[in-house]
Amino acid sequence: MTRLRAIPRAHLAAALVLVALLVYPVVNPWQPYPQAVMLLGFLLAIQASSWNIISGYAGYISLGHSMFLGLGSYTVGILALQWGINPLWIAPLGGVTAVVVAMLIGSVVLRTRGHAFVIITIAMLLAAQILAINSRGLTHGSDGITLELPFWSRDFQNIPFYYLFLGLLVLTVLFSAWLRRTKFGTGLVAIREDEGKAASIGVDTTRFKIVGYAASAFFIGAAGGVYSYYLTFINPVGSFTILGSVTIVLAALAGGRGTLYGPVVGAFLVQLAGEAATVYGGGTQSRVLLFGLALMLVVLFVPKGILPALQAWWLRRHPADVEYTDQAGALGRAPSTAHEPATAHVPAFAHEPAPGQDPAPAPEPAPGQGVVTVRERALERAEAAGRVAPGEVLLDVRGVSKTFGGLIAVDGAGLTVRKGSVTALIGPNGSGKTTLFNLVTGGMAADAGEIWFDGERIDAMRPWRRGHLGLGRTYQVTRLFKEMTVQENVVAPLPDSRWRTMFAGAVSGHEAARARELLDIVGLGRFAGQRAGSLSYGQQKLVELAQVLMLRPKLILLDEPAGGVNPSLLGRLTEVIRELNRGGVTFLVVEHNIPLVLELCDPVVVFSRGRPIAEGPPATIREDPVVLDAYLGDDWRPAPDDPPRDVTTREAVQ
Amino acid sequence: MTQLVQAIILGLLIGGVYALMASGLTLIFGVMQIINIAQGAFLVLVAMLTWWLWQRTGIDPIVASLVTTPLMFGFGWVVYRLLISRIRGSSASMSVLLTFGFALVIEGVLNVVAGNRFRSAAPSYFEESYRVGDISLPKTQVFGFLAAVVVLGVLYFVLTRTWTGRAIRAATQNPSGAALVGVAATGTAALAFAIGSATTGVGGSILSVLYPFFPASHYDWISRLLGIVVLGGMGSLPGALVGAGILGLAETLTATYGSLGWSTLVFYVVIMVVLLIRPQGLFGAKLREDAV
Structure with missing residues (x-):
C-alpha cells in the first residue's frame, strides 16, 4: 500500500482508466458504434501525444501533423498492394516513412529559430496532398487505393482495431514519458523556454529539434498504417486533411500542451465533442466552425490547457507550504555539504584536476611600480607574457570586432585568459564587455578577428560546440528556464555531443545525482524540486552557476555575478568560485563591484570603448591613472594604509 | 518563343497580384511578429x-474593391482590438493558433451562409483578351495586375511619405525605440493590422475574378502567401514583391511546359530550396539576437 502511495496520483488514475478501457469491449462486445468512437479517440490521442513532443515540449507548433498519418497510410497501403501482404504486418514501415520525411523537412527548416517551421508544416501538408493527387502511378490519384477487408470474422467487428490503437496509444504515452525523463526531453523544454540559452549550455538545438520532430512523427505514421487497414480505403483528400491537423492541435492544446496526459485527455474531449456535433449539430460541415471557435476560446481563455488549469486551481485550494527564499536554510546547509564534499567533488569539474595548484599569486608590485602608462603596460605585456600570471593561455581573443549599425561595441579587442586564473574584466557600462562574452560563447558572430580556446579556433563554431569544449557562462540577468524545476535546470546542460549523454536519464541516474551534488555545493540542494522562476534573484544566480558547472567547464565566464546578490549570498558565491578555482576551473569575471574584483581576481583587465586599456594585478590596476580616469573616477582612492585585501576596503568605497 | 514570352508575362502579371496579397501578411508580421493565418480567409471572405x-x-x-477595402480596414481594426490585442505579449505561437482558429470560423460561417460550392465572378470582359502581336493577355489578368500595382503604390506612399507610415516602419524596425519617440505601440499595431487587412479588400476582389473559390479555398491561398513571405524573408516588403514574382513565374512556367497539376507543387519546391540555401529567406535580415 505504501508503495502504491509513492506513485503519483496521475499515473494511478491513468492505470485505472487503462484497465477500464481494456475491459470495455469484453463487457460490451456487440456495440460497434461506441467502439468506433473510442478507437478514433485513441487514434487522435496517439497523434496529439506525438505532436506534444515537438510542439508541447519543444514549443515548435506544427499545423501539418496529420500529414504523417497520411504518409503512414499511403506507405503501408501501397506496399501492401505491391507485396500482397496484410497491411498490419508492415504498419511500422508507415512510421519509418514518417520519420524519414520529418528528418528531411526538419533538416531544412529547423536549422534556424523562429517562425518558418509553422508555415512550412502547413505548406508541406498541402504539398503532400498535391503530390498524392498527381503521382497517379503510385497512389491512383484522386481515385484512391482500396485495400482488402480485415481477415477476421465480421463478428469481431472493430474489436481488434480497438486493441491495436489502444496498444499504440499506450506505447506512445510511455515513449513520450520516457523522452521527457531524459536529458533530451529536458533539452527540448529548454529550447521552448529560451533557445539561445539552451544552445549556450551545450544543447545542440538543431539536432534536438530535428530528432524531436522525427520522434513526434513515428507513432502517427505507424498508426496511419493501421488506420488504412481500418478504413480499407485511402485517398488524398481524406489522408492529408487540414481539419485532421486542427483536431490534433486542438486536442493537445485543450488538454494541456507540454504535459504528459493533457493531450490524451484533450483528445477524448475533442473526439466526443466532435461526435456530438456531428450527430446533433448538423453534420460534418459544422465541425469546421465548431473547432475554429473552440481553438479561439482555448487560446484566449485557457491557453495552458485544461489539466494545468485544474492543477493550478487545486493548488490554490490546497496551498502547500512552499519554502521560498529561506536564506538561512540555504546558507545553513552550505557548511555541512559544501566544504568537505566540495573538495571531494571538485576534481569532477575539471578535466585535469590540479590538486595543490593554488591560483598563482601575482608578484607583489614593487613600490612605485603602481603608476604605469598604458604604453608601458602594453609593452610589458608584449615582452613578458606569463609574468602577469603563470600558466598556459586558455582563451585567446585576437583582434575581435563587432559593430551594431554604426555603433562599435568591440573594437579589435585582444584578451588572454590563462589556465587557473580568475581574470577580471572591468570597465564602464557600454564598454563592450558583455558583447565580448557573447562573441566568445557564440551568442553572436564576430565581424572580424579570431577566438582561440584551449588550442582550438572557436569563432566559427556553433554555441553548443563551444560548450562541449568546456566553455560555460552565466548571464548578467539570469536566464534560467523558469518553468522548469531547479533540478531540471541543472541537469539540462550537455557536456558533450554523444547520443548516450543525450538520452541519459534526467530524473534518476548519475546525471541527476550529479545535478543534486552541484546544487548542494551552491547550497541550494533543498530547492531542487521548486520551479526556478520562484527563486529569489540571488538564488537564481547560484543555480545558474550550478547549471554551468554541469558542463564540466574549463573556463567559466561570469557576467556580473554579484549584481543584485545580497552580501551573505555573495560571500557564498565567492567561496564557491574560490573552491572551484582551486579545483582547476578558470574564470573570466565581468563585475562592477570593484572591491570584490580586487579581492577575488588576478589579473584585472580594464575595458573601455570596446578594447582593453590596461591589464595587471589588482594592486597595480587600482593605482593606474588611466583606469581611474576611464572608470573608477578621480575621487576613488583607497586609504593608503589599508592592506589590499582588507574588508575595510569595501567600506572605503561606500 | 512566343509561348515562353507569353508564359513570362502571365507569370509576372500573376506575381503582381500575389505580391499585393502577400504585402498585408508581411506588413502585419513585420510590425507585430504575428503570422495572420486568417489572411487567406480574409481574401476568400472578400471574394465572396x-x-x-x-x-x-x-x-x-x-471596382467593388472601393467598397470592400474600407470595410476590411474596419474589420481588421475590430479584429485586432477584440482578439489579437488580448494575446499580445504571449508567445508568437499563440497568435498563429488564434488566427488559425479565426480562419476556420470564417470558413465555417461562409459554409453555413453561402454553401460549400465553387463560385467565380464573371464580368462582361471575362473572356476577352488584349492582343499584342502573337501574345494574348486576358483582360482580367491585366486589370487585376493594374489594380494590384496601384494599391502597392499607395501602400508604398503611405509607408514612406506619411507620419503614420513612418510610425509603422519605426515600430517594425525597433519597437522600443519607436515607443521612446512617442509612437504608441498598440495604436500602431492596430493600424498596421487594419492596413494589412485592407489590402485583402483589393486582393479578394481580384481573386473573385481570376480564380474560382469556395469557403475552404483559404488553405490554398494562405499556404501560397506564407510561401511567398518565407521566400522573400519574413517581414520584408521588397522580399514579398520579389518572392511573389519568382513564384508567379515558376507557377506559369510549370503550367505551360509541365502540367497544371504540378504547377502548385512547384511553389513548395521553390520554397524548400530557398530555405535550404538561405534559411532567412531572400531579403531576411540577420537581427541582433541573444543580446542581453
Whole structure:
C-alpha cells in the first residue's frame, strides 16, 4: 500500500482508466458504434501525444501533423498492394516513412529559430496532398487505393482495431514519458523556454529539434498504417486533411500542451465533442466552425490547457507550504555539504584536476611600480607574457570586432585568459564587455578577428560546440528556464555531443545525482524540486552557476555575478568560485563591484570603448591613472594604509 | 518563343497580384511578429462579398474593391482590438493558433451562409483578351495586375511619405525605440493590422475574378502567401514583391511546359530550396539576437 502511495496520483488514475478501457469491449462486445468512437479517440490521442513532443515540449507548433498519418497510410497501403501482404504486418514501415520525411523537412527548416517551421508544416501538408493527387502511378490519384477487408470474422467487428490503437496509444504515452525523463526531453523544454540559452549550455538545438520532430512523427505514421487497414480505403483528400491537423492541435492544446496526459485527455474531449456535433449539430460541415471557435476560446481563455488549469486551481485550494527564499536554510546547509564534499567533488569539474595548484599569486608590485602608462603596460605585456600570471593561455581573443549599425561595441579587442586564473574584466557600462562574452560563447558572430580556446579556433563554431569544449557562462540577468524545476535546470546542460549523454536519464541516474551534488555545493540542494522562476534573484544566480558547472567547464565566464546578490549570498558565491578555482576551473569575471574584483581576481583587465586599456594585478590596476580616469573616477582612492585585501576596503568605497 | 514570352508575362502579371496579397501578411508580421493565418480567409471572405455585390448590383468586381477595402480596414481594426490585442505579449505561437482558429470560423460561417460550392465572378470582359502581336493577355489578368500595382503604390506612399507610415516602419524596425519617440505601440499595431487587412479588400476582389473559390479555398491561398513571405524573408516588403514574382513565374512556367497539376507543387519546391540555401529567406535580415 505504501508503495502504491509513492506513485503519483496521475499515473494511478491513468492505470485505472487503462484497465477500464481494456475491459470495455469484453463487457460490451456487440456495440460497434461506441467502439468506433473510442478507437478514433485513441487514434487522435496517439497523434496529439506525438505532436506534444515537438510542439508541447519543444514549443515548435506544427499545423501539418496529420500529414504523417497520411504518409503512414499511403506507405503501408501501397506496399501492401505491391507485396500482397496484410497491411498490419508492415504498419511500422508507415512510421519509418514518417520519420524519414520529418528528418528531411526538419533538416531544412529547423536549422534556424523562429517562425518558418509553422508555415512550412502547413505548406508541406498541402504539398503532400498535391503530390498524392498527381503521382497517379503510385497512389491512383484522386481515385484512391482500396485495400482488402480485415481477415477476421465480421463478428469481431472493430474489436481488434480497438486493441491495436489502444496498444499504440499506450506505447506512445510511455515513449513520450520516457523522452521527457531524459536529458533530451529536458533539452527540448529548454529550447521552448529560451533557445539561445539552451544552445549556450551545450544543447545542440538543431539536432534536438530535428530528432524531436522525427520522434513526434513515428507513432502517427505507424498508426496511419493501421488506420488504412481500418478504413480499407485511402485517398488524398481524406489522408492529408487540414481539419485532421486542427483536431490534433486542438486536442493537445485543450488538454494541456507540454504535459504528459493533457493531450490524451484533450483528445477524448475533442473526439466526443466532435461526435456530438456531428450527430446533433448538423453534420460534418459544422465541425469546421465548431473547432475554429473552440481553438479561439482555448487560446484566449485557457491557453495552458485544461489539466494545468485544474492543477493550478487545486493548488490554490490546497496551498502547500512552499519554502521560498529561506536564506538561512540555504546558507545553513552550505557548511555541512559544501566544504568537505566540495573538495571531494571538485576534481569532477575539471578535466585535469590540479590538486595543490593554488591560483598563482601575482608578484607583489614593487613600490612605485603602481603608476604605469598604458604604453608601458602594453609593452610589458608584449615582452613578458606569463609574468602577469603563470600558466598556459586558455582563451585567446585576437583582434575581435563587432559593430551594431554604426555603433562599435568591440573594437579589435585582444584578451588572454590563462589556465587557473580568475581574470577580471572591468570597465564602464557600454564598454563592450558583455558583447565580448557573447562573441566568445557564440551568442553572436564576430565581424572580424579570431577566438582561440584551449588550442582550438572557436569563432566559427556553433554555441553548443563551444560548450562541449568546456566553455560555460552565466548571464548578467539570469536566464534560467523558469518553468522548469531547479533540478531540471541543472541537469539540462550537455557536456558533450554523444547520443548516450543525450538520452541519459534526467530524473534518476548519475546525471541527476550529479545535478543534486552541484546544487548542494551552491547550497541550494533543498530547492531542487521548486520551479526556478520562484527563486529569489540571488538564488537564481547560484543555480545558474550550478547549471554551468554541469558542463564540466574549463573556463567559466561570469557576467556580473554579484549584481543584485545580497552580501551573505555573495560571500557564498565567492567561496564557491574560490573552491572551484582551486579545483582547476578558470574564470573570466565581468563585475562592477570593484572591491570584490580586487579581492577575488588576478589579473584585472580594464575595458573601455570596446578594447582593453590596461591589464595587471589588482594592486597595480587600482593605482593606474588611466583606469581611474576611464572608470573608477578621480575621487576613488583607497586609504593608503589599508592592506589590499582588507574588508575595510569595501567600506572605503561606500 | 512566343509561348515562353507569353508564359513570362502571365507569370509576372500573376506575381503582381500575389505580391499585393502577400504585402498585408508581411506588413502585419513585420510590425507585430504575428503570422495572420486568417489572411487567406480574409481574401476568400472578400471574394465572396465581391461576388455577392456583383450578382446583386452588377458592379464591376474590381471596382467593388472601393467598397470592400474600407470595410476590411474596419474589420481588421475590430479584429485586432477584440482578439489579437488580448494575446499580445504571449508567445508568437499563440497568435498563429488564434488566427488559425479565426480562419476556420470564417470558413465555417461562409459554409453555413453561402454553401460549400465553387463560385467565380464573371464580368462582361471575362473572356476577352488584349492582343499584342502573337501574345494574348486576358483582360482580367491585366486589370487585376493594374489594380494590384496601384494599391502597392499607395501602400508604398503611405509607408514612406506619411507620419503614420513612418510610425509603422519605426515600430517594425525597433519597437522600443519607436515607443521612446512617442509612437504608441498598440495604436500602431492596430493600424498596421487594419492596413494589412485592407489590402485583402483589393486582393479578394481580384481573386473573385481570376480564380474560382469556395469557403475552404483559404488553405490554398494562405499556404501560397506564407510561401511567398518565407521566400522573400519574413517581414520584408521588397522580399514579398520579389518572392511573389519568382513564384508567379515558376507557377506559369510549370503550367505551360509541365502540367497544371504540378504547377502548385512547384511553389513548395521553390520554397524548400530557398530555405535550404538561405534559411532567412531572400531579403531576411540577420537581427541582433541573444543580446542581453
